[in-house]
Each structure stands twice: as structure tokens, then as C-alpha cells.
Amino acid sequence: MSTQLDNDNFRTLLDENDNFLFDCDGVLWHGNHLLPGAAESLALLKSKGKKVYYVTNNSTSTRAQYAAKCQKLGLPAEEVRLCGP
Secondary structure (H helix, E strand, C coil), rough: CCCCCCCHHHHHHHHCCCCCCEEEEEECEEEEEEECCCHHHHHHHCCCCCCCCCCCCCCCCCCHHHHHHHHCCCCCCCCCEECCC
């Protein structure tokens, strides 16, 4: 069952979790364009001391290339926090 993410649920989500996983293609960016709210959301999580991991099923780029793309788009990224094939 899904729950609407209102302010109370959002605070609970932040309080109860230390690690957050985000798919890259279609969630954080589309092609070479950052999607609205992506950078702000990741910055908020970082400011709260949360760990962010990037997940992809795209095997056409290396972790180093994905880290470079994240940085080019203004997203903080380290190769160690990139998960993929």
C-alpha cells in the first residue's frame, strides 16, 4: 500500500533512514538534462547527514564516467556510491 508523502511522512522518512538510493536515468536526469528538484533533493539529504547512492542498470558507461556526469550536472558523486552492472 502506498502512502502520500506529506510533511509528516517526509520527516518520518528522513528520521528513520540514513541511506537513500536513486535511479539515475529518468529520476535524476533525462539524457544530459538534470530533472527539476533533483539537485535540491540531494542537497537536502546531504545537509541532514544522509548517504546518497546512485543506481543504474545502464552498462554503457563506467563508474568513473557516471561520477563525471553527476559532477557535470551539479550532483555530488563518488565512484564508490555508484551501483550498477
